[in-house]
Amino acid sequence: MSAQPLATALGLDDVVAWLPDGPRRVRDLIADARALAAHLPPGRHLLNVCQDRYRFAVGFTAGLLSGRVSLQPASQSAETLARLTNEFPDLIALRDASFDAGSLPVIDYPALTDADPTTVSALPAFPEAQLAAILFTSGSTGLPQPHRKHWGKLVRNGAAEAHRLGLVPQGHSIVGTVPVQHSYGFESTFLLALHGGCPFWSGKPFFPQDIAAALAAVPAPRLLVTTPFHLANLMAAEVTLPPLAMILSATAPLSHDLADAVERRHGAPLFEIYGATESGQLASRRTTEGDTWTVLEGVKLVPNGGETVAQGGHVEVPVRLGDRIEFQSADRFVLLGREADLINLAGKRTSLAYLNHQIGAIPGVRDAAFFLPADEGPAMTRLCAFVVAPGLDANDLQAALRQRLDPIFLPRPLVLVDALPRNATGKLPRQALEALYADKVDRDR
Amino acid sequence: MTSTATPEAVAILIPEVAALIVEALNLDMAPAEIEPDAPLFGDGLGLDSIDVLEVALVISKRYGFQLRSDSEDNVRIFSSLRALTAHIVANRSQ
Numbered sequence: 001m002s003a004q005p006l007a008t009a010l011g012l013d014d015v016v017a018w019l020p021d022g023p024r025r026v027r028d029l030i031a032d033a034r035a036l037a038a039h040l041p042p043g044r045h046l047l048n049v050c051q052d053r054y055r056f057a058v059g060f061t062a063g064l065l066s067g068r069v070s071l072q073p074a075s076q077s078a079e080t081l082a083r084l085t086n087e088f089p090d091l092i093a094l095r096d097a098s099f100d101a102g103s104l105p106v107i108d109y110p111a112l113t114d115a116d117p118t119t120v121s122a123l124p125a126f127p128e129a130q131l132a133a134i135l136f137t138s139g140s141t142g143l144p145q146p147h148r149k150h151w152g153k154l155v156r157n158g159a160a161e162a163h164r165l166g167l168v169p170q171g172h173s174i175v176g177t178v179p180v181q182h183s184y185g186f187e188s189t190f191l192l193a194l195h196g197g198c199p200f201w202s203g204k205p206f207f208p209q210d211i212a213a214a215l216a217a218v219p220a221p222r223l224l225v226t227t228p229f230h231l232a233n234l235m236a237a238e239v240t241l242p243p244l245a246m247i248l249s250a251t252a253p254l255s256h257d258l259a260d261a262v263e264r265r266h267g268a269p270l271f272e273i274y275g276a277t278e279s280g281q282l283a284s285r286r287t288t289e290g291d292t293w294t295v296l297e298g299v300k301l302v303p304n305g306g307e308t309v310a311q312g313g314h315v316e317v318p319v320r321l322g323d324r325i326e327f328q329s330a331d332r333f334v335l336l337g338r339e340a341d342l343i344n345l346a347g348k349r350t351s352l353a354y355l356n357h358q359i360g361a362i363p364g365v366r367d368a369a370f371f372l373p374a375d376e377g378p379a380m381t382r383l384c385a386f387v388v389a390p391g392l393d394a395n396d397l398q399a400a401l402r403q404r405l406d407p408i409f410l411p412r413p414l415v416l417v418d419a420l421p422r423n424a425t426g427k428l429p430r431q432a433l434e435a436l437y438a439d440k441v442d443r444d445r
Numbered sequence: 446m447t448s449t450a451t452p453e454a455v456a457i458l459i460p461e462v463a464a465l466i467v468e469a470l471n472l473d474m475a476p477a478e479i480e481p482d483a484p485l486f487g488d489g490l491g492l493d494s495i496d497v498l499e500v501a502l503v504i505s506k507r508y509g510f511q512l513r514s515d516s517e518d519n520v521r522i523f524s525s526l527r528a529l530t531a532h533i534v535a536n537r538s539q
Contacts, residue, residue: 206494207501209511233498237505418469424494 003125004155009197017054018218019202027117033061035115043090047071050096054202055109056180059094064126070133072181128152137277147278155195156314157280160296162196171197173218176225183277184250188225208237221245228254229426244268252426259287279310279319295331345408362400365389367420371433385411415440450534462530469503481527509539
């Protein structure tokens with residue numbers, strides 16, 4: 001059985017992480033992980049909720065060394081933890097900050113004073129078939145759906161991303177605003193360090209000034225891994241950042257206007273990543289260069305009866321994508337919208353993604369979302385739109401929309417708001433829009 | 446630091462900060478309805494981390510300083526309207 005080392009793009013004495021008190025080499029990571037593994041009780045599963053990226057890496061590596069699978073749920077709600085505890089009775093949580101684990105046994109990240117990096121003589125290697133992590137999606141029924149990730153695939157994943165972004169051979173210093181446990185942060189900070197040669201900042205900066213400070217604490221060239229929401233907040237805050245070499249965005253669509261403004265401000269290319277927890281990242285694009293995505297090396301997107309299936313490369317098992325895709329060639333495509341977003345009004349079809357793109361393209365619109373309320377009575381249900389557009393009024397916006405949309409899709413009502421209820425990763429859950437609708441529209445009837 | 450956060454200075458500024466929060470988050474309530482000592486997160490106003498970034502942005506514009514979470518206790522600053530206002534009084538530059 002073939003094996004892959006802990007790091008394929010870093011040697012024992014290369015820096016893997018930057019901490020406030022200085023760098024950690026791969027050698028330090030291995031020594032810390034060995035010491036941590038000795039502190040863990042027997043078991044096969046670890047819920048690693050460390051907020052510090054380096055401590056997460058130590059926990060993950062300790063898991064690899066001791067045959068433990070890293071469980072990475074989409075939420076840390078009490079209900080989710082209860083389900084995981086039930087399904088994995090040997091589960092323990094590793095934490096480095098306050099974390100309410102309910103009945104789940106908890107280990108506080110220890111001091112690891114007995115770690116000795118001088119005794120590390122080689123990179124450990126792990127079988128490609130070793131189950132390293134299970135990432136969970138919330139699932140359409142609300143039950144967490146497991147997605148198993150094996151070591152060999154994770155190695156390929158990090159290498160494919162680094163190759164696509166041109167980070168080989170010169171690694172960049174990563175500063176990530178996204179949690180390391182979720183798929184985007186897991187791939188684009190943790191895996192990109194070990195298998196793309198890009199050491200990460202250990203913290204997860206929150207306020208714009210924190211992001212500036214974190215970037216200043218790592219050497220150039222710098223790579224900022226973030227989301228459209230954080231980028232918009234960063235632009236509005238007008239905080240001066242150290243020079244950036246590259247910016248990555250994922251989790252929600254990024255508007256061309258914002259991408260253009262970010263690139264102008266920072267003089268660095270901004271790339272978007274397309275992917276899903278089920279499949280891992282699949283494609284990338286430079287947003288200012290157009291709508292076309294290019295699939296990552298090794299990955300194949302295959303049309304299959306009106307749907308598209310992702311397979312090959314680092315994709316574990318063939319995954320049916322929830323997006324409608326128009327191929328320009330075998331490895332280049334544009335997204336037409338999510339299948340679940342299809343709208344059918346009076347026999348006319350469109351998608352929420354298309355409508356959101358149209359309204360978002362109106363000059364002056366900062367953020368906007370169409371919403372189709374639940375069907376409630378004999379009258380035909382109409383779309384509603386929530387729009388963030390300081391300086392514009394509803395009449396201006398309706399006039400602009402009339403230029404772009406079939407009248408059946410014009411919003412009734414169009415509600416101006418100060419912000420959309422996006423969650424921490426920039427997504428706009430339907431429940432949040434339902435609550436906004438109930439608050440702004442339904443109560444007035 | 447340009448001034449000391451005396452309880453009086455904080456109390457005077459609370460209505461203004463409350464109005465700022467209501468406006469920034471488009472809350473459907475009067476500023477005076479925000480209880481100065483109730484939690485802003487969870488059971489209180491129910492703010493999330495996205496809201497905090499929005500509020501931080503308007504505070505930086507209005508009072509001329511940037512919030513930091515690594516030098517100050519972010520959880521404490523946003524624990525209540527009074528705590529947030531005290532932080533503003535102690536750090537404002539305008």
